[in-house]
Amino acid sequence: MPYPLQNRPADLRESMYFPEILRGIGTVTKHFLKNLFFSRDANPDILARKRGGFGYSDNVTLQYPEERAPYPPGYRGLHRLVPREDGRARCVACYMCATACPAQCIYIEAGEYADDPVEKYPVKFVIDELRCIVCGFCVEACPKDAIRMDSGEHTPPSYERAAQVWDEKRLLRGPPVSYQYDPWLRRGSPSIAPEKLEEMRACAKPFPSVATDEASQTPGFSVRALAQEAKERGELAKR
Numbered sequence: 025m026p027y028p029l030q031n032r033p034a035d036l037r038e039s040m041y042f043p044e045i046l047r048g049i050g051t052v053t054k055h056f057l058k059n060l061f062f063s064r065d066a067n068p069d070i071l072a073r074k075r076g077g078f079g080y081s082d083n084v085t086l087q088y089p090e091e092r093a094p095y096p097p098g099y100r101g102l103h104r105l106v107p108r109e110d111g112r113a114r115c116v117a118c119y120m121c122a123t124a125c126p127a128q129c130i131y132i133e134a135g136e137y138a139d140d141p142v143e144k145y146p147v148k149f150v151i152d153e154l155r156c157i158v159c160g161f162c163v164e165a166c167p168k169d170a171i172r173m174d175s176g177e178h179t180p181p182s183y184e185r186a187a188q189v190w191d192e193k194r195l196l197r198g199p200p201v202s203y204q205y206d207p208w209l210r211r212g213s214p215s216i217a218p219e220k221l222e223e224m225r226a227c228a229k230p231f232p233s234v235a236t237d238e239a240s241q242t243p244g245f246s247v248r249a250l251a252q253e254a255k256e257r258g259e260l261a262k263r
């Protein structure tokens with residue numbers, strides 16, 4: 025609906041200018057003082073910061089990159105291929121994500137496990153992050169919950185275009201996921217050791233019916249946090 029214009033003539037107060045100027049100065053001063061002394065950014069990093077200095081003025085500036093604004097839970101970040109508990113990708117190389125991708129930036133080559141010819145897997149799974157328009161269609165199209173954009177990360181910068189082409193080795197990361205109706209769990213698989221198979225069956229969850237199910241999200245998953253944990257583990261091991 026178009027915004028209705030009010031072309032009415034200025035009333036007496038408006039035509040005198042000064043009352044309106046004073047009203048404007050009052051509004052600006054009110055917001056200035058409120059922001060300066062009485063409000064804080066809701067960012068957890070800012071809330072954890074000690075108040076002090078000049079009045080309560082440490083309220084809005086994020087000290088990037090040490091402090092970062094949290095993304096909302098549905099934020100579509102860098103892709104990842106979801107692993108199973110045995111370390112292999114959940115992906116069965118069905119090409120649905122590549123077919124749905126409007127930017128045609130997913131390239132897949134399918135192969136068969138030598139010890140389990142029923143199941144396919146991606147010999148090659150490549151995403152050109154420079155061409156990706158971050159639409160999330162690939163995640164929606166996947167019948168296996170094998171590709172997600174829940175990393176909470178931007179694609180990291182690089183000096184070369186080739187570095188933005190992510191292959192299956194870089195994409196496969198994050199917490200493993202199993203569902204009760206995964207075919208390799210229901211019929212068993214010669215490629216998975218029996219005790220591992222039992223372990224995977226024990227962790228299997230019901231398949232999420234909608235994308236916002238808790239089971240289809242990985243709250244708190246962050247490649248940066250995982251890297252930090254790995255670094256800390258390495259430092260602990262050195263001591």
Ligand code: SF4
Pocket residue numbers: 121124125126127128129130151155156157158159160161162163
């Ligand atoms: S987010 Fe969209 S453009 Fe990017 S890979 Fe997935 S389907 Fe393609």
Ligand code: SF4
Pocket residue numbers: 114115116117118119120121122132165166167168169170171
């Ligand atoms: S990521 Fe999902 S949609 Fe894409 S090929 Fe693998 S199983 Fe199919």
